Amino acid sequence: MLAPGSWLGLMGGGQLGRMFAIAAQTLGYRVLVLDPDDPSPASAVCDEQLIANYDDPLALDALAGRCLAITTEFENVPAQSLSRLAATREVSPAAASVAIAQDRIAEKRFIRASGIDVAPHHVIEAAGDLDRAGDDLFPGVLKASRLGYDGKGQYRVGDRAAAHAAFERLGRVPSVLERQLALKFEVSVVLARALDGTIVTYPVAENIHRQGILLITRCPSPRVSEALARKVCAAATTIACALDYHGVLCVEFFVLQNDELLVNEIAPRPHNSGHFTIDACVSSQFDAQARILARAPLGSAHQHSAAVMINLLGDIWFREGGALAEPDWAGVLAVPEAKLHLYGKREARPQRKMGHITLVGEDPVALWQLAKTVADSLGIDWPDNRSC
Numbered sequence: 213m214l215a216p217g218s219w220l221g222l223m224g225g226g227q228l229g230r231m232f233a234i235a236a237q238t239l240g241y242r243v244l245v246l247d248p249d250d251p252s253p254a255s256a257v258c259d260e261q262l263i264a265n266y267d268d269p270l271a272l273d274a275l276a277g278r279c280l281a282i283t284t285e286f287e288n289v290p291a292q293s294l295s296r297l298a299a300t301r302e303v304s305p306a307a308a309s310v311a312i313a314q315d316r317i318a319e320k321r322f323i324r325a326s327g328i329d330v331a332p333h334h335v336i337e338a339a340g341d342l343d344r345a346g347d348d349l350f351p352g353v354l355k356a357s358r359l360g361y362d363g364k365g366q367y368r369v370g371d372r373a374a375a376h377a378a379f380e381r382l383g384r385v386p387s388v389l390e391r392q393l394a395l396k397f398e399v400s401v402v403l404a405r406a407l408d409g410t411i412v413t414y415p416v417a418e419n420i421h422r423q424g425i426l427l428i429t430r431c432p433s434p435r436v437s438e439a440l441a442r443k444v445c446a447a448a449t450t451i452a453c454a455l456d457y458h459g460v461l462c463v464e465f466f467v468l469q470n471d472e473l474l475v476n477e478i479a480p481r482p483h484n485s486g487h488f489t490i491d492a493c494v495s496s497q498f499d500a501q502a503r504i505l506a507r508a509p510l511g512s513a514h515q516h517s518a519a520v521m522i523n524l525l526g527d528i529w530f531r532e533g534g535a536l537a538e539p540d541w542a543g544v545l546a547v548p549e550a551k552l553h554l555y556g557k558r559e560a561r562p563q564r565k566m567g568h569i570t571l572v573g574e575d576p577v578a579l580w581q582l583a584k585t586v587a588d589s590l591g592i593d594w595p596d597n598r599s600c
């Protein structure tokens with residue numbers, strides 16, 4: 213195990229990097245972040261930041277020179293940069309795993325080859341491929357293979373003509389056309405796999421998205437049976453082992469109306485749907501990421517409290533007429549079950565992830581009601597048709 217005081221390196225200084233840095237520092241490590249933006253959410257809390265592009269060779273060499281182990285907080289870090297770092301240092305997850313997760317075409321191919329089902333889809337490399345896609349894929353979703361997140365880089369397409377128009381809008385980049393599925397609900401699981409192959413899986417959570425962005429995670433969820441949770445964990449474990457993955461991995465799933473389970477996508481890092489683990493589990497997903505880097509034993513993923521996590525998007529800073537106003541944090545903090553996490557972003561923008569609130573307690577039904585009250589107080593529209 214690395215001695216406390218050792219430097220751990222991090223590619224990316226967003227909120228996931230910020231929460232990693234806090235967890236790593238809690239264990240006594242120092243954190244060096246590489247991110248072109250200054251300030252960034254992580255720069256406020258890390259020990260030091262290298263302000264440079266992710267493919268800057270001098271910065272990469274400086275990171276590897278100082279840090280005994282290096283990780284990433286986002287999947288779009290150039291895989292070549294991770295390979296360069298890996299020439300001299302332990303990098304987890306490995307460039308090969310990140311390269312698969314950052315490319316939807318490779319990701320779907322890999323998951324299917326591991327024996328796990330994904331949504332029916334067709335690979336679109338050129339406009340002609342859209343004409344060869346099956347009729348059963350419409351209505352569908354056209355997703356750019358790379359660089360999409362939070363619903364960006366994808367369009368709902370009712371028919372082939374709309375798909376052609378969307379392909380133009382995406383800039384004719386390699387994409388996948390996926391059938392638009394009738395979802396019953398969505399779930400995800402975060403797991404941590406150490407360098408020696410030991411795996412810890414966190415409890416399976418239900419996710420509610422709005423406009424392609426995560427809005428709410430609840431764990432436990434009345435919709436997630438024990439049998440479903442077992443299937444989800446088994447599929448995620450199969451993928452992690454097939455990748456020979458080292459680090460924290462999140463696997464997102466669709467549950468269809470007929471209860472069929474499909475993998476949507478994987479994230480080679482801690483995930484927004486795992487933020488509840490900070491306040492509701494013995495050891496969080498960020499703690500696990502730090503422990504893996506430090507070659508320390510993995511902590512316990514045991515969930516000691518029920519949790520409902522609400523994402524705070526920049527929209528709630530905007531009042532009618534477009535005026536900017538700070539949301540009523542004192543009102544949130546007056547709720548004893550509420551844990552407020554703000555990421556220190558200077559500028560609120562619509563749809564930008566600014567923070568989250570996790571409500572923790574014993575009774576998931578009561579927490580769900582409380583979450584609605586807190587959301588109402590912030591002007592967040594609560595989803596209807598959901599019983600607890």
Ligand SMILES: Nc1ncnc2c1ncn2[C@@H]1O[C@H](COP(=O)(O)OP(=O)(O)O)[C@@H](O)[C@H]1O
Binds near residue numbers: 361
């Ligand atoms: N094929 C689909 N059918 C129905 N809903 C979908 C489909 N693909 C995506 N979605 C919805 O959009 C959300 C975001 O899509 P996803 O592929 O996970 O992209 P991102 O990388 O932006 O998270 C999903 O969580 C789901 O709610």
Ligand SMILES: [Mg+2]
Binds near residue numbers: 464476477
């Ligand atoms: Mg997603």
